[in-house]
Amino acid sequence: MALTRENVAYIAHLARLAVSEREAADYVVKLSRILDLVDQLRQVDTAGIAPMAHPLPMAQRLRPDAVTETDRREDIQRNAPQAAEGLYLVPRVIE
């Protein structure tokens, strides 16, 4: 199926990507080609087939509700682009 520029702009917004004009034009072609590939599946008869979410026939395990992690905030925040006083800094959200 062929995508339009409007489709591409909407998907880019959902994916939180700042797609450029030139790239959007490229997506119209290449994503449409990928969709042509995956569209082959529409012809397949899957009536009555149970969807397979993942390979193991298992139920989700539960663990006891106990604290298992130690406080490593400083250690972990060393990877933050901008942090101060234990908080992550971002551009102002509320004027």
Add this chain to the structure above:
Amino acid sequence: MERQTIAALGRALRAREVSSRELASAALEHIARLDGALNSFITVTADQALTAADAADRRLARGEGGPLTGIPFAWKDIFCTRGVRTTCGSKMLANFVAPYDAAAVERLHAAGIVSIGKTNMDEFAMGSSNETSWFGPVHNPWDLERSPGGSSGGSAAAVAAGLISAASGTDTGGSIRQPAALVGITGFKPSYGRVSRYGMIAFASSLDQAGVLTLTAEDAALLIEAMAGFDDRDSTSANLPVPAYATDIGKSLAGRRIGVPPEFFEPGLDGECGARVREALAVLESLGAQVVEVSLPHLSLSVPTYYIVAPAEASSNLARFDGVRFGHRAEGATSLEDLYKKSRQEGFGPEVRRRLMTGTYVLSAGYFDAYYLQAQKARELIAADFRAAFAKVDVIAGPTAPTPAFRLGEKTDDPVQMYLNDIYTIAVNLAGLPGISVPCGFARGLPVGLQLIGPAFGESAVLNVAHQYQLATDWHSKAPPEAPLVAAVAAKGRSR
């Protein structure tokens, strides 16, 4: 230089014929001397390696330690390594220092492995040629103008060229087996759930599985025996005992039933590659195995199914990269949404962005049933084909990749052509099965891989057939010549 298996190195270490420090120093020297031609490493951790080697030597001197104690090893840069930069081949994580070790890293370190560094890979493991890495493509040591395959291309090239005897990889759609085939080494992916995914940067959570790239199936058995096992921190870790793979590989092939699906030999397969695989099947027959035809009628659905399931899961997993808590942050953002969008646009490369777009689309309102749900049903059809086949045979055999190594740049303009390169490996991930690629000869001077696939948690059968094949053949010991690498490094030095 001479390539050595970890089985042989382990024996030499325990006999005190060589020290771990000597092996680590040799690996570091090989990397310094030759990796300029390959670009197989992103980060080399020389100091940590020598410290770990000395610790291993002290254990060995006390008569302690096991088969892996003191063996140098490299990690695909998708495994978190505490205190060491872990990039996943992406600008997004170019400065990320992992605050913890992946479970696989913990386990091999406990077994005495000496980590030498982190290998190059396709960005977030999304690629089949190692060309999507932010750190540049890896070159195939058999022909430096060709791709080593991907996404574990750095691990593959490093082992093939003898920089290191073994390295880890991850396999979401063929990312261990295909590069192993393209550089002429052994690449083993255990069943989904066998090795903990904890600390392995996620691509597609229902498909991702850790494994190894080695010179032999015996080495793969030794490593996976130590890496595998239940881990509470991975919600899909299999709570099953780990068989003694390194012992099981010794069994005779007499009476083993090997299934060959005609769907693996359709026109897309290069004629010479097909011939090499058929010759390998004849070798297995001569060892007492019985080769029978089995059918995988839905195999052709694998590529379209994968290119819905994997991007969908990736678009969800990679939502965590927002420029706030870790990873790349764009300058000059005016709002929080602007920060997200610019950071992600700048931090991810073109192929990752393309897959995030695809995944977001197939999960979006109005399309979920037509794409994602339909793909999950097709996935069940593919898995059911394998279950039916494994009622009749112990192992399924076929080619690993449709062609030998292709040229760098040859497929980068057409994502669909690149995706079709994974046609024989992807179904194995969709069904969650173990698979191995072993070298089985050459086509036009380039290595060809034989793929062996087992039933879920049937790693022993796969490793057994691969090992017995390697006892009867010597394709796995064919090393690429070193001279072109030396010349390429020298030429680079001159052009500087």
